[in-house]
Amino acid sequence: MFAAEKHDEKLFKQPSPLEDCPICFLQLPYLDPMGKKYMTCCGKSICSGCYYAPVYDNQGNKVDNKTCPFCRTQTPTTDEESVERLKKRFEAGDAKAIFNLGCDYRDGTDGHRQDHTKALELFHRAAELGDAKSYGSIGYAYLHGRGVEVDKKKAMYYYELSAIGGNTVARYNLGNDELRAGNMNRAVKHYMIAAGSGLSESLEHIQHLYSNGYATKDDYMKALQLYQAYLGEIKSAQRDEAAAFSEEYRYY
Ligand SMILES: [Zn+2]
Numbered sequence: 001m002f003a004a005e006k007h008d009e010k011l012f013k014q015p016s017p018l019e020d021c022p023i024c025f026l027q028l029p030y031l032d033p034m035g036k037k038y039m040t041c042c043g044k045s046i047c048s049g050c051y052y053a054p055v056y057d058n059q060g061n062k063v064d065n066k067t068c069p070f071c072r073t074q075t076p077t078t079d080e081e082s083v084e085r086l087k088k089r090f091e092a093g094d095a096k097a098i099f100n101l102g103c104d105y106r107d108g109t110d111g112h113r114q115d116h117t118k119a120l121e122l123f124h125r126a127a128e129l130g131d132a133k134s135y136g137s138i139g140y141a142y143l144h145g146r147g148v149e150v151d152k153k154k155a156m157y158y159y160e161l162s163a164i165g166g167n168t169v170a171r172y173n174l175g176n177d178e179l180r181a182g183n184m185n186r187a188v189k190h191y192m193i194a195a196g197s198g199l200s201e202s203l204e205h206i207q208h209l210y211s212n213g214y215a216t217k218d219d220y221m222k223a224l225q226l227y228q229a230y231l232g233e234i235k236s237a238q239r240d241e242a243a244a245f246s247e248e249y250r251y252y
Pocket residue numbers: 021022023024025026046047048049050051
């Protein structure tokens with residue numbers, strides 16, 4: 001097989017689902033930061049439904065819950081405490097914590113001085129530990145010259161790694177890039193995968209391409225099916241309840 005074909009075979013594969021919520025065991029939504037919360041106590045990502053779910057005492061009365069629904073650690077009461085906990089997760093080699101710290105250095109938030117070189121170093125570390133979003137952040141740095149010289153080729157290389165690892169936003173950006181370049185076939189392929197990972201915008205793009213003759217009806221039907229199947233995996237009454245309570249818990 002030719003190298004380009006091999007590359008495409010890897011690139012256009014539907015990524016495996018993200019981890020499940022450790023409490024209800026349902027698939028976590030792909031889209032960040034929707035529908036899930038990263039816990040700095042135990043490093044678990046918990047779904048919005050389980051995070052919001054009311055807690056009852058022995059008499060069946062609702063109690064004010066101030067503990068992590070997974071490990072029962074008290075939730076931090078101050079920003080300093082949150083930062084301290086994230087630091088501990090970082091020291092434990094938690095990829096998500098390393099990524100979060102990278103974002104703090106990139107944006108100059110949470111008491112960190114903006115430092116693009118340091119941010120990139122952290123993104124590389126988290127990416128090596130399997131954090132797909134970090135590859136996307138490296139791609140972004142190359143695209144816009146943050147801490148490195150602008151290099152479009154490298155940017156695309158990292159966006160592809162991110163998309164292969166399951167970052168739906170990177171996948172969508174690749175689709176947009178192919179669309180701008182007039183490669184409709186490749187754009188549809190990217191949007192198809194993004195639809196199967198819950199990005200409704202990519203479904204709309206395929207519909208638009210279909211009505212303009214750049215995609216087939218079968219393409220659109222398949223994308224719709226993939227999107228519905230995704231919803232079937234992630235929807236639950238408990239998550240709906242949380243979403244009805246607050247926009248913060250919206251998950252698709
Ligand atoms: Zn859950």
